[in-house]
Amino acid sequence: MPIVSGISTPIAMESRVADRAPRLTVEQAYEHCARLVRSHYENFTVASRLTPKSKLPHVSAIYAWCRTVDDLGDEAVPDQHDPAEFGQSATRALVTEHRLERLAWWEEELDTAYGGQPAHPVTIALQHTIAEFGIPREPFLRLIHANRMDQGSGRVQNFGDLLHYCEHSANPVGHLYLYLFGYDDAERQRLSDFTCTGLQLTNFWQDVARDYQDRDRIYLPLDDMERFGVNESNIASGIAIDAFRSLLRHECERAMDLFARGAPLVPKLDRSSRLPVALFTRGGTAMLDAIKKRNYDVLSGRPALSSRRKTWLLLSTLLSVKLGMGYRLPARGGKA
Structure with a gap:
């Protein structure tokens, strides 16, 4: 992505704010996921029509989680990363370090979904979906690792x-x-x-x-x-x-x-x-x-x-x- 000071995608920015927001109920968390995917990903409108209504909140939670980890790996940038100030090479290093830090935080949030109190709305919803369907941790960890690989x-x-x-x-x-x-x-x-x-x-x-x-x-x-x-x-x-x-x-x-x-x-x-x-x-x-x-x-x-x-x-x-x-x-x- 072009490195531009102070610019980030909505989900990448939201991930830095929502983890500090008051904890939502499970119902509110699912609605948060639904709003997020509807507002940012037009193909989800079609996908929702093909998904049984009982599964749709869970699909929203997983889709929101997957898109968030991708955005953290592709789009997240630190607040200060102006190439004119730091130089292009140093700026890229700062961006890479920042993305790796955000991915580490997202993995910590995932850990709480398997035995703790998640802070982020997406992870709150995901915790309920994980328990409902007995989903193991490994697929989520592999997605995080893929985004770490992208920093190479x-x-x-x-x-x-x-x-x-x-x-x-x-x-x-x-x-x-x-x-x-x-x-x-x-x-x-x-x-x-x-x-x-x-x-x-x-x-x-x-x-x-x-x-x-x-x-x-x-x-x-x-x-x-x-x-x-x-x-x-x-x-x-x-x-x-x-x-x-x-x-x-x-x-x-x-x-x-x-x-x-x-x-x-x-x-x-x-x-x-x-x-x-x-x-x-x-x-x-x-x-x-x-x-x-x-x-x-x-x-x-x-x-x-x-x-x-x-x-x-x-x-x-x-x-x-x-x-x-x-x-x-x-x-x-x-x-x-």
């Missing part, structure tokens, strides 16, 4: 390193969702991991330019870049040379393979939890298709799905789930 160089050496990152940044979210619907078995978690990793990779390939420009991060494996003849200056130029297009095609095919391996999860879920998972898969493969239609040029512009396309995906997925058709990936090269 912003580079990954190989695809194995990238998968390791996704094991912490993406896969825990799928496990948390499964816990909310009563699934704690290894097989469903394994299939969920394929889907969640596919979604994370798709997001990375969609945002290659933005991640580099705004956060100085490159999630393309460095050894793949070398093998295809791509370097950082190619990404910085904003021009998708043939070598870059070939590289991104290779990475998109890896993501599609992961969606194919995770697709059998959908029929293994009850209908109340099947629709969002099927929609995530269809949305991810549709985005890969959108990237392909741009001939893998994600540098000159960010691929996106039109409102019409999103509506079609929602309605067609809803129909297939209602008819018990499950979800089958298209043939390679077809539409999602």
Whole structure:
């Protein structure tokens, strides 16, 4: 992100104030989570329509917790961090130190959710959700660790390193969702991991330019870049040379393979939890298709799905789930 003195995102700023506010009741805490996600994350409006009403407060609590930890790792900045005063290098060090401190505080708050008195409204709600569904601590800890990993160089050496990152940044979210619907078995978690990793990779390939420009991060494996003849200056130029297009095609095919391996999860879920998972898969493969239609040029512009396309995906997925058709990936090269 650009380092600008005195600017932070709403959630990152809120996390520094809410932990000092008077403790809320559980009901007030859930409402706080619902307001937070509604006001900052437009996709949650759609997700809420797909979620059983009894589960919605718990989904709000987990979503708010996950987004907060991501914002602390990506956006939190100290009050004084002006590059003109401290220098660019020293400023980055200050920002990194501050984010690590805030992540340590958030982990302490998580500890209180498993045997104490949380101070933050999100953690108050989360404590109730944890007790209600018997959710273990490990998925939350992995998400915190992923954000600590983000404070490093912003580079990954190989695809194995990238998968390791996704094991912490993406896969825990799928496990948390499964816990909310009563699934704690290894097989469903394994299939969920394929889907969640596919979604994370798709997001990375969609945002290659933005991640580099705004956060100085490159999630393309460095050894793949070398093998295809791509370097950082190619990404910085904003021009998708043939070598870059070939590289991104290779990475998109890896993501599609992961969606194919995770697709059998959908029929293994009850209908109340099947629709969002099927929609995530269809949305991810549709985005890969959108990237392909741009001939893998994600540098000159960010691929996106039109409102019409999103509506079609929602309605067609809803129909297939209602008819018990499950979800089958298209043939390679077809539409999602």
